[in-house]
Amino acid sequence: MRYTEHMSHPVAASPSPIVALSIGVLRGSLASGVRRFLGIPYAAAPVGAHRFAKPQPAPPWHGVRDATGAGATAPQRTRAVAGLDVAALIGSGWVEGDDYLTLNIWTPAQAAEPLPVMVFVHGGGFVVGSKDAPVQDGSRFARDGVVCVAINYRLGIEGFLPIPGVPTNLGLRDILFALGWVQDNIAAFGGDAGNVTVFGESAGAMAIADLITSPLAKGLFHRAIVESGHGAMTRDITVAQRLVRKLADLLKVTPDREGFERIAPGAALDAIETVSQPTTRLDLRGPDGREPVFGISRFVPVHGDAVLPEPPLDALRNGAGSGVDLLIGSNAEEMNLYLVPSGVRDTIGRLLATYFLHRSQPHARKVLRAYGIGEPGKKPGQALTDALTDLVFRWPARRFAEEHRGRTHVYEFEWRSPLFGGELGAAHAMELPFVFDTLATVTGETGLCGPNPPQALADRIHRLWVDFARDGTLPWPEFTRDERNVHHLAADATVREAPLPAAPFLP
Numbered sequence: 102m103r104y105t106e107h108m109s110h111p112v113a114a115s116p117s118p119i120v121a122l123s124i125g126v127l128r129g130s131l132a133s134g135v136r137r138f139l140g141i142p143y144a145a146a147p148v149g150a151h152r153f154a155k156p157q158p159a160p161p162w163h164g165v166r167d168a169t170g171a172g173a174t175a176p177q178r179t180r181a182v183a184g185l186d187v188a189a190l191i192g193s194g195w196v197e198g199d200d201y202l203t204l205n206i207w208t209p210a211q212a213a214e215p216l217p218v219m220v221f222v223h224g225g226g227f228v229v230g231s232k233d234a235p236v237q238d239g240s241r242f243a244r245d246g247v248v249c250v251a252i253n254y255r256l257g258i259e260g261f262l263p264i265p266g267v268p269t270n271l272g273l274r275d276i277l278f279a280l281g282w283v284q285d286n287i288a289a290f291g292g293d294a295g296n297v298t299v300f301g302e303s304a305g306a307m308a309i310a311d312l313i314t315s316p317l318a319k320g321l322f323h324r325a326i327v328e329s330g331h332g333a334m335t336r337d338i339t340v341a342q343r344l345v346r347k348l349a350d351l352l353k354v355t356p357d358r359e360g361f362e363r364i365a366p367g368a369a370l371d372a373i374e375t376v377s378q379p380t381t382r383l384d385l386r387g388p389d390g391r392e393p394v395f396g397i398s399r400f401v402p403v404h405g406d407a408v409l410p411e412p413p414l415d416a417l418r419n420g421a422g423s424g425v426d427l428l429i430g431s432n433a434e435e436m437n438l439y440l441v442p443s444g445v446r447d448t449i450g451r452l453l454a455t456y457f458l459h460r461s462q463p464h465a466r467k468v469l470r471a472y473g474i475g476e477p478g479k480k481p482g483q484a485l486t487d488a489l490t491d492l493v494f495r496w497p498a499r500r501f502a503e504e505h506r507g508r509t510h511v512y513e514f515e516w517r518s519p520l521f522g523g524e525l526g527a528a529h530a531m532e533l534p535f536v537f538d539t540l541a542t543v544t545g546e547t548g549l550c551g552p553n554p555p556q557a558l559a560d561r562i563h564r565l566w567v568d569f570a571r572d573g574t575l576p577w578p579e580f581t582r583d584e585r586n587v588h589h590l591a592a593d594a595t596v597r598e599a600p601l602p603a604a605p606f607l608p
Contacts, residue, residue: 117169118210120289124161127168134210135243138290139233140172143282144202144275147255148366153267153358156202156278171205173198174231175256176367178374182442184521186547190530191223192231195367204252204279205232207239208290212246215293217570220250220283220322222276224303224329224530226398227261228373236530236549241538245567248292252279254308257373258348258361261400263341266358269406273315276308277408280321298324298570302533304398306330310501311402311409313425314416324573326566327429328536329529331497332413333608334394335404340387344399347383348372373400379457389608392461395493397439414608417504426573427505430512430532430587435494436486437528441521446482451475454485462492464606471602491603494529499601500608503582508573511580516558516591519551532590538563562590 118129118136129138142159145151179194181187188194209216221237223230232251239249252275254260260272268274284294299322301309309325310332312318346356351372354360376383376399385399386392394401404412416422440446449457451474459465472491474484495513502509514532518525525531534543534550538559543549568574577588577595587598 119165122286122289124159125163126165128165129206130169131210133240133244135240136208136210136290137240138168138206138208140170140203141168141206142200142203143252143279146199147202147259148199152259152366153264153271153362155268155271156275159202171231171233172196172203173201174233175201175253175259176370177225177229177256178370179229184547185442185549186543186545189235189542190533190549191225191229192234194229196231197367201253202255202275202279203232204250204282205239206290207243207249208292209243209246209248212291215288215296216246216248216291218248218250218283218287218292218294218297219566219570220252220280220297220299222252222254222299222301222305222308224301224305225256227272227304227400227402228257228377228398230256230304235542236533236539237537238539238542239537241563242567245563247567247570248287248290250279250283250287252276254279257400258364258369259366261402262345262348262361263338263403264345264358264361265342265356267361269338270402270408273308273312273402273408276312277315277317277321280318284321295323296571297322298326300326300328300536300566300570301330302328302530303330307332307334308402310429311335311413313422313427313505314411314413315408316410316421317408322425324426324569325428326569327427327498327501328532329431329435329494329498331429331494331501332417333497333500335402335409335412336385336393337387338403338405340385341401341403343385344376344383347376347381351375386461390463391607395461395489397493414500414504417501417506420506423506426508426569427502428510428512428569428575429498429502429505430514430590431495431498432529432531433513433515433527434486434490434517435527435529436489437524437526438530440482440486440489441524441526441528446486446524447480449482449485451481454481458485458488462606468492468603468606471606488603491601492607496601496603496607499585499598502580509580510575510577511585511587512590513587514562514590516555518549518554520547520549525549532562535559535562535590536566558591561593565590
């Protein structure tokens, strides 16, 4: 953390943008018509007494705080993927430091009236990622008249492990606290606290979908965009505590607050990596025999507390979130990101594909038959990939849209990346550079979008997100259980979509 003392001349005379908040003064940077304020603390550092506690207000500071550097991130460990630049998508990994409950703000250099606000929640399976990944730079939103905010939140053990004696869903509580900070402070950056849209991708989208149903989120946002996410990936607290006991055993501590407080932040990354391996013996299936996350992440929110009193789909049926305008969607080939670069899609056999799916889905054989396993020309790995794309992402998103009682629109992103010989396709995270209009960060031989992604498509998708944030405008009809309108973004065409083959196999 860097500070400088107040200059003797008035702060307005500074060539750098200055913003005064109730807890201190910030100095940002200005470039290309966009003011940037990076690494702003929205809560106290989650260390010491605050580590396993609900977020608390950030302490005030003296002088002018430098807000031109991104700062620390939550403890995490990222892994390289051969042939793919993942740093553009999730950031450079763990930047050590205590003060990481922070946010970035991009805002126009000039604003005549309060502007719509968009708050982005990053993905990463609730164990990796940060507000600083290059693909999610908010500059283009600011240039188009939106105040864009991106936040960090606690991950892994600190954020999403229901340890006895510790408040549950601390990562979600961080996001709620950040949204409260936005309500209190965004006017100083030119934003309209009465017009806030939350948006996120993957785990960030899951978090947003959950919070749409949370009684603690009322009044904090007015619209939500859920990209490759939904509300079906939560666990009952008692089931999730199996993970608590497994980690405690690996770390050789008691499975409670006192035990985990003995492990320094970041010192448990080996254990997190161990429990995340598909070969680790850990049964996180619920009473229905399903594992709602399909092994993609061990760390997810739990239901049955003050944040999520009931499973999100049940809450939607009871009218939760009906006042929130919703845009939700998925990518056409989500699981390609996980199974194409690894080679699994092209090499896994029928027996192993069935075994893999059976660990999460009790009707694995029937599911794979519904997706063509055994048919001439259909590899077992392709059937598994297609099935998981629908089970993990596409069908649960449709189910969330079905149960949402408010205004609901659904999209499908189907532009196909030429990476990996054209096989990566419309994979998970592919829409992000189009939404943020940051194609340059993912262009090239190892860039997610390959050598020449279409700028015209980014212009159009980005504009859709801006218009939705401004006043809820979208150019295609709403989605209902009976009128299943899904807008294909690349084709710019709306289709009536039949229920997916996965429908009989999920709640």
